Each structure stands twice: as C-alpha cells, then as structure tokens.
Amino acid sequence: MNDSLDAQLKDTVRYLGATLGETIEAELGSEWLQKIEQIRQDGRDSYADDTKSTDRLTALFSSLDNQSLLTIGRAFAQFLNLANIAEQEYNSANQRDESLASSLEKIKTIATDKEKVIAAVKSLNIDLVLTAHPTEVTRRTLIHKHRQLAAQLEAMHAPDLSSKDRGKIKNRIAALISQAWHTEEIRSVRPTPVDEARWGFSVIESSLWEAVPEFLRELEEYLKAEFDITLPLDAKTVQIGSWMGGDRDGNPFVTSKVTEEVLMLARRRAAKLFALDMDDLYIELSMNDCNDKLRDMVGDAKEPYRAALKAIRNKLEKTRDNLLPLEEWVANNDELLTPLLACYESLHECGMAVIAEGVLKDTIRRVHCFGVNLLQLDIRQDSDRHADVFSELTRYLGLGDYAQWSEDDKQAFLLRELSSKRPLIPRNWQPSEDVQEVLDTCAVISRHSRESFGIYIISMAREASDVMAVQLLLKEAGLSWPMPVAPLFETLDDLNNSPKVMRNLLDIDWYRGYIKGRQYVMIGYSDSAKDAGSLAAGWAQYESQEALVALAEEKSVNLTLFHGRGGTIGRGGLPAKAAIHSQPPGSLTGGFRVTEQGETIRYKFGMPQLAKRSLSIYAAAVVEAMLCPPPAPKPLWRETITKMAAQARDNYRGVVREDPEFVPYFRVATPEQELGKLPLGSRPAKRNPQGGIESLRAIPWIFAWAQTRMVLPSWLGVMKAVESVIEDGSEEAVKDMIDNWPFFNSRLSMLDMVFKKAEPHISAAYDARLVPDNLKHFGEGLRAELKQSIASILRILDHTDMMEDDPHGKLSMEIRGGYLEPLHYLQIELLDRIRKEGSSDYNDNDTATLEMAMMVTITGIAIGLRNTG
Incomplete structure (x- = not known):
C-alpha cells in the first residue's frame, strides 16, 4: 500500500468531515457542531474499546428527543458517505496507472500456445446481468452529487494545482456537501420496478456506454501488441442484461404491462444514446472520398458518409421522441449496422483507416454490445406459477389436475402438446387472474424481437417438466424463436439433484433439438446459503457445476452457467477474480454470466473508470482461468x-x-x-x-x-x-x-x-x-x-x-469503524423507543420522526459496511 496515498486518504476523510461540520454549524449553530464532534470522538474511542466513551454515547442518546436523534443519525450517515467517496477517489488514485495490460500480465507467463490464447479470446464472453432487488440504499439524486464530489476530489489532488483553482474546487466541494446535507437521504416512497429499470438505464448511459468501447479498445491494443491477435469487430466480449422489470419471482408489482413498458423505455433510451453517437459521427465524417458500395447507397451526395447516416439518424431521433408508430421505430441492430459498416469499410478502402478506427468503431461495438434494445431483459418466474396454469387448464379440459400427476405423466403430456400442431388453450377459456398474468407475460415475449430478451429463468426448478412447461407456454403464445429457458437450482437439495434433472432433459430427443446444442443453467447462491449455511452451499454449488459440466461434455452441449451471486459471502459474494478462479475446471467454456446486484453495480460500474477496471478484472480472470484452469480437487x-x-x-x-x-x-x-x-x-x-x-x-x-x-x-x-x-x-x-x-x-x-x-x-x-x-x-x-x-x-x-x-481493506474498515459506532448505539436507542411505543409503554406523538431516524441509521450502517445484503 502506498504510504503517501494512505495519508492522503486519511487527510481527505478529515477534510470532508470538517466541511460537513461547517455545513451543520451554519444551519444549527456551534453548540450542535460541538455535540457532533464529541459524539465523533466518543465513537472513535468506543471503537477502540473505551467503555467510558460507550457509556457516554448511550447516556446522551437516551436523554435526547427524537428530532435530535434524527439529526445525529443524519450527520453520521453523511460522514460515512463522505468516507466512501474519499475511498473511491483513493482507489482511483491508487489504480490510475493500473492498465488492462497489467491485469493480463500473467497470461504472458502461462500462454505457451498462441492458438490457445486466440481460442480463449475469441470465446471470451462476459455477460453482466444488472439486478435491483438487493437494493441500493442511496437515493439517485445523492448518487449524482457523490459522483460530482468524487470528480472534485480527483481534481483537488492533481499536481501543480494553482491556489486559485484549489479555492474554486473547495468552494464546489462545500456546495455539494451542503446540497447533500439539505437533501432527504431516504426515499419517500418505495421505487417501482419501472423506477429500478430506469436506474439500470442510467448506469449504462452514465458509465458503461463509455467504458465498454474503451475497454475493448484497450483489450485489442494489448492482444495486438503481445499476441498479434485482432479482436473481431462483432466480438460479443461484453453483453449487458437486466432483471429490472423482468424478474417477477415473488414480486407482484412486476406485471406483463410493466415488462412491456420497460422494453419500450429501453428502446427509446437506446435510440437517444445512438442518436448522440450519430451526431458525433455526423460532425466527424465530412469526407467526400468513398468506395463504390457507399456511392451506390447515397448517389451523388457530396458528403457520402453523412448522407449514409442521415436516414438512420432521423429515425433514431423520432424513436427517441416517440414520434413514430411503434412498428416504425428502429427495430433491429442491422438497421444501425448496415450504414455504419458501409462507412467503416469505405474509410478503410480509401486510406482513412485511422478515422474508421476511432469514434465510428466505438459506435459499431456499442451496437454489438447494447443494440437497439439497450440491454437484454431476462424473465424470471417461479415454477409453481407455470404449474398453476396447467393445473387450471387441465381441470377445465376435464383431464384431471396437472399438479397431482407424476413426473412421467407431466412429461408425456407436455411432449405431446409441444409436438402438436393444434393450439392447446381454448379461445373462450377465462382463467384466474394469476394464470392470466403468466399467459400475458408470454404474449409480451412473443410480441418482441429475439434481441430484446436474454433468457427465461425458472425459480425453484426441481424437475424436467418445469423447463418443458415454460417452453409449451411460449409455444402457445406464438413465439417464433426458441427462447433459452434456464432452470434455477437454489436450495441445497435442488443443487444436489440438478445433474439428474438436466440428464432427464437432455435425454429427450425433442428437447435436444429445441436447444440446438446450447443450454443455460442458473446456480442460486442466496437461498442455498440461507438453507444450509455458506460452506455447505458453496460445496454443493461446486459439485453441481462439476457434474453439469461433465454432463454437457457427454451430451456435446455448450453449457453456460449463470451465477446468481450477491455482494456478501452469505449470498455467494466473492471478489471477481476469486469468484472466477474458484469455479470448477471447464465451467467457463460456455461463457461467464453473472448477476450484478444493486449496490455493487455502483461500486463496480458506477463511473466509467471503475467500470473499465471491473471489466478488465473479469476479462483477465476469465482468460487466465480458461488457459490455466484451477485444479480439480484431489x-x-x-x-x-x-x-x-x-x-x-x-x-x-x-x-x-x-x-x-x-x-x-x-x-x-x-x-x-x-x-x-x-x-x-x-x-x-x-x-x-x-x-x-x-x-x-x-x-x-x-x-x-x-x-x-x-x-x-x-x-x-x-x-x-x-x-x-x-x-x-x-x-x-x-x-x-x-x-x-x-x-x-x-x-x-x-x-x-x-x-x-x-x-x-x-x-x-x-x-x-x-x-x-x-x-x-x-x-x-x-x-x-x-x-x-x-x-x-x-x-x-x-x-x-x-x-x-488486505491492508487497504483493513484501513477502509478502520476509518469507517469510528463513524459506525455511534450509529449502532443510536439505532439501539431508537429500536427500544419504537418497540415501547408499539406496546404503548412509550408515549411520543412524533412517530414519523422516530421512524425516519430509524431508517437513517439502517441506511447509514449499510453505507458504512458497504453492503445491504
């Protein structure tokens, strides 16, 4: 760890804390500032096991009214936010010279066979699926201020900064801290699934949109220099998926209408971003020399490249502004790629490769990564909801109750109907509301393009029939393309049983024909750990993956394992490199697909530089694991x-x-x-x-x-x-x-x-x-x-x-430990008051203030520990 940067981090935390103190003093007066400062000092001493300081904190909090406790809670939650921002800037400074090349350095020492390197790079596929449900505790408006604050800290630590510029930066920092202090940190209402989806879109717009092509450019430069490998223009090295608006497992608020709305909003956001790219290209591509193919496309236009892009640019703008009927929106990636590739090829042929390899290439790569749908939406539903459809339907048709049938009988029925050319569901059937919702979801899928969706995930999948049931529902909805359906094995028993379930599926001729050699299986980390503890769950996940990899090899199936990891060890969380290298040998052959949950999205992908570094870590770890797989257990x-x-x-x-x-x-x-x-x-x-x-x-x-x-x-x-x-x-x-x-x-x-x-x-x-x-x-x-x-x-x-x-991680916890201490004792006081109030032993009319103070402490502790779950 760099000692000068270590000192810089501590100084930055102190400086930001002092600035927050000035903000508090300006609003509440010097008496409050002294009180906060004494609590901070006692918190630090209490963290160092000084029981007298602990007693002072406890006594003080018990003597204060609810409004005062809320103020203290807000102050220390803000301190912890500022400490996190300082650490983020510290990490950036510490890693400013850490390039993708340094992450990939080990590959050179293990890459004795160039052909293997080429094969590993060509098969490199990092599929990141953004999820919302582990929840981001910080409001979006505060996240925006925090990003600006981090940028100001970076500017302040730049060498050769003039005193005048330093003064301006400090004034801006003070303004941002004051803005945050005077902004409520708790949402007034729970976010809707559409709100969550919009948050996911904003992560792409503010960070990944820039980071992905930069990462691919750096990767290509490294591969060219070290191995003389050129990354294909259409490489699917990075793909972005989402569960926000598609994950309906246990969430009654995610309906078919919500899913459709999210799909439409995503297309419009993609149109907005590509329209901006087209504006940039329109400015850059002013040349008049072009090849015959482009000339045939644009006629005698004096500026052929601009002419080639004009129509799609206008269509993107009208899609963005919702000025066209839905059927006339930009509908597929080819609409974008056709003119872009024509320009790219022409520039190369006419001796202007340096232009082709700039902004234009970045835009082409964005089309391959994000596409006109911005991201690919996964659908997730519980297996019981699908079974309920068939139970209700078979009872209506007089065939008995599907739920009571044996697994063999279920499979026979499903296979017969999957092979039938007639519809199964009668036109005049009026199912229950819950069943209709499942059917409506399948109808939404059938109305949209293949590129709009990732995979269909079945929670609590336990039998082969759970997978086939979804395929039949999609067939009945009129889906014209084979949507990948992935069973999610979650509990300990389900993980242990997963190889048997998948063998039953892959032994079915119809099923193997349907999947065309490609199978997804999702491994659940959260529920298995809650079911059996972290170690037993981890070993069950490992053994399950081992057996599934062996089965896929036996059946000549390309298996993609989808890792449903959370941020904490209790939900399967590990640092990215450790997570990848702890997988069984062969488990990365079909690509690396992983959930990125709410709060870790911000820490890993919230800013372009962070996102590029996270992608670099993933890429280096996956390639290294493919070239030099971890050992199979003795x-x-x-x-x-x-x-x-x-x-x-x-x-x-x-x-x-x-x-x-x-x-x-x-x-x-x-x-x-x-x-x-x-x-x-x-x-x-x-x-x-x-x-x-x-x-x-x-x-x-x-x-x-x-x-x-x-x-x-x-x-x-x-x-x-x-x-x-x-x-x-x-x-x-x-x-x-x-x-x-x-x-x-x-x-x-x-x-x-x-x-x-x-x-x-x-x-x-x-x-x-x-x-x-x-x-x-x-x-x-x-x-x-x-x-x-x-x-x-x-x-x-x-x-x-x-x-x-991990000296940096240790320093991080120790810096935040003193600020966390008062919040815990404050929360204890609040919990005691809330519970006494609930039992009528405690009488306080200011319930709203009490509950707000409680929520602030919950949020503050989560911020300080940097995880909710």
Missing part, C-alpha cells in the same frame, strides 16, 4: 471438504432451523421487522407475508444480521466444522487446500473479511437493551462461537489480526 481434498461441509450444514441448521429459541431471538435482537419500513427495492421482504424465517428473502436475512454486526449467515457453523476435521487428523489436508485450492482458499479469505466487519461488543449491546432475559443466553452462545471462530481462522491462517493480507 481425492483427499474432496473427502475432507465433503465431511467439513456436512458438519457445517448440521451446525448451521442446528441453530437456525432446529433450535426453538432462534426465531424469537432473531426477531428481537435485530431490526428485521423494522427493515420492512425502509422503502428500498420494489419487492416485498418476504415471499409469503405470513411465513417465518424460511419465507424471508435472503437479502433482508443478511441485512438484519449486518446491522447488529453479528453477520451471522456468513460464518455460522463454518469454523467449528473446520476445527472438527482438523481434530480428526486432517490438518495437513486443510493446509494443502488453503495453499493450493482456490475454491477453499477464497472462502477462508472472505471469512477473514467478514470477521473484520463483525463486532461482538456491538451485538452484545443490542442484546443488553432489546433481548428479554430468558433469551440473552442465546446471543451469548452465538458470540462465543463467533469469537472462537475468529481465533480459529487466525490460527489456521497464521495471522495475528484480521485482513493482514
């Missing part, structure tokens, strides 16, 4: 991890599922119930509002435990299982796995980070105030295991402190 490793995973699963389930005190403790020790009031994503927190832990979505499950710094889902039961196999004589095997198996090493590395975020004393403070005496022992037991787990991992890794191998 028999001893496999035996050890299997035993370890089983014990970790039993440890986890013994607490979460089997202990009758767990649910009552969880409800009172965390703000799980209060989270539902925070207007985050469009989806309800539970699939079933009447359900218990099993129906709670993985995101609030993780979020609730992070708020109390217990971060329980990420570690519970894991280190106990590791210690158990070591005690049974497997210590050398475990050390070998850490040193030589990326799958296992990456999991311990992530636990190392998780334990740095965990704070047993914070969790104990929640318990002391909020948990009844008869349940306090439960939290004490969990914290005892947490402390034992921390000691265990330090011993196994031969470390003296958490995150020794």
